[in-house]
Amino acid sequence: MRCLGSPAENSRSSAWVSAISRRSRRSKTASVRRSTARAARSATACRRSGARASWRKSGRRAETNAASSWSSYRSRARCFRPIPDEVLLALDDADDRDGDGISGRAAIVTDIATGHRRVGRFGWKAQQATLLAFSADAYRNEMGITNDLFPDEVAFGITAEQMKLCDRIPDPEDKPDRRTRRRAIDNFESFMKFLAPAGRGPIDDAGRAGEAVFGAAGCASCHVPSLQTGPSPNPLFNRKVVPLFSDLLLHDIGTGDGISQEAASPQEFRTPPLWGLRLRRPLLHDGTAATVEDAIGLHGGEAASARGRFLALPADRRAALLAFLKSL
CATH class of the missing domain: 1.10.760.10 (Cytochrome c-like domain)
Known part of the structure; x- marks a missing residue:
């Protein structure tokens, strides 16, 4: 990006940056909306399974009285317990005590959503312990959408001032829906949670x-x-x-x-x-x-x-x- 030059060049540069900024805002906003819409049905399934939310109907709309997205997450965490940490810790053999040459070890990480130490299991490096943290990580690192778990942009070699020229949306960009208090990362978590695994293929x-x-x-x-x-x-x-x-x-x-x-x-x-x-x-x-x-x-x-x-x-x-x- 050229920042210095003739007035005409600077004018063209400003127009170009403005156009890029508008496209960036539209792209990010559309991305969040698409993700929210795709995952809404899965999120509803999770709420119906026992998460604490009080619903009242008004026409075709349903509104939640959940106090906050954080308390909503804690409620859902109670109704969904994946493979327990204890199961994975029982398999841990970092010192190869049985002498079979296999020394797998549990990845103990801090769950960014709760601050608790947990066994990581999501990602190539088992870097995340929960689907919510994995979802938030992917939103920021794969799609460039910041959220309250990963609030900072990834901008290698770009100064904060340069970033503002092309991305004028305040961080975090993924904010809770006014009616449901759910973020896009919450809906994405529910979407992944309720995906059925691939069935077994034919076996002879x-x-x-x-x-x-x-x-x-x-x-x-x-x-x-x-x-x-x-x-x-x-x-x-x-x-x-x-x-x-x-x-x-x-x-x-x-x-x-x-x-x-x-x-x-x-x-x-x-x-x-x-x-x-x-x-x-x-x-x-x-x-x-x-x-x-x-x-x-x-x-x-x-x-x-x-x-x-x-x-x-x-x-x-x-x-x-x-x-x-x-x-x-």
């Missing part, structure tokens, strides 16, 4: 045999087949077995990206869940694996032994294992 005899090979090869040491949610008054989440195929712990398998994030070191990643694997390509955090075989071949570190066992499998047992993975 080879795939069923491959599940046993999966365990024998040591894959299940990190890709734990299932975990269980905690107690919840909402039957959708109450003590449900989740076929996640992940321990949600941090591991070093030799594919580090050199980035430290929250509790994760530059070499560590959270074990990626394998449910829905058949629908995802490419694989790994940087997309360097085009196929399941490629991804397994890139495993090292804690997973080197499992990779070696996979590569040593007879052709029929390897085919069975791949058939199992392609059914997930």
Whole structure:
């Protein structure tokens, strides 16, 4: 951006900045509105499941008497308890006490929404402990929409004065709706919470045999087949077995990206869940694996032994294992 020059140049520059600012405001406002509209139905489902809100109808409108978005969040937190921290802490083996070469560790992070220390489980580095924090993080870092959990713009190499030229919307940009007291990040949280996981694909005899090979090869040491949610008054989440195929712990398998994030070191990643694997390509955090075989071949570190066992499998047992993975 040119800030100095002839009056004509400065005039053109000011007009350009003004146009960019208008487009930026319209884009961000539209983005928040679209997100809110898409997630509203999911948010309603959560409210009906037991969150404390008092509703009164006026024509076709329903208004909530929730005191604030913060108290609304705490109410919803009581009606939704995901996989408890204790389950993940029980899997923690950072010192490899059992000597199997696997030293997964729980990512202890501060939940930015509550200030409590929790086990992280969302994100490649398990950097967030709750869906609300994950939602707020994505809004700011992926879409550039600040919120009260992440109120500051990400502006590498740009001064505050330069930022004001192109973004004149006061931060935080995601503000509670006047009627519902819900932010867009609250609606996005509800939208993700009520998304059904991908169902299991077709599985034949080879795939069923491959599940046993999966365990024998040591894959299940990190890709734990299932975990269980905690107690919840909402039957959708109450003590449900989740076929996640992940321990949600941090591991070093030799594919580090050199980035430290929250509790994760530059070499560590959270074990990626394998449910829905058949629908995802490419694989790994940087997309360097085009196929399941490629991804397994890139495993090292804690997973080197499992990779070696996979590569040593007879052709029929390897085919069975791949058939199992392609059914997930």
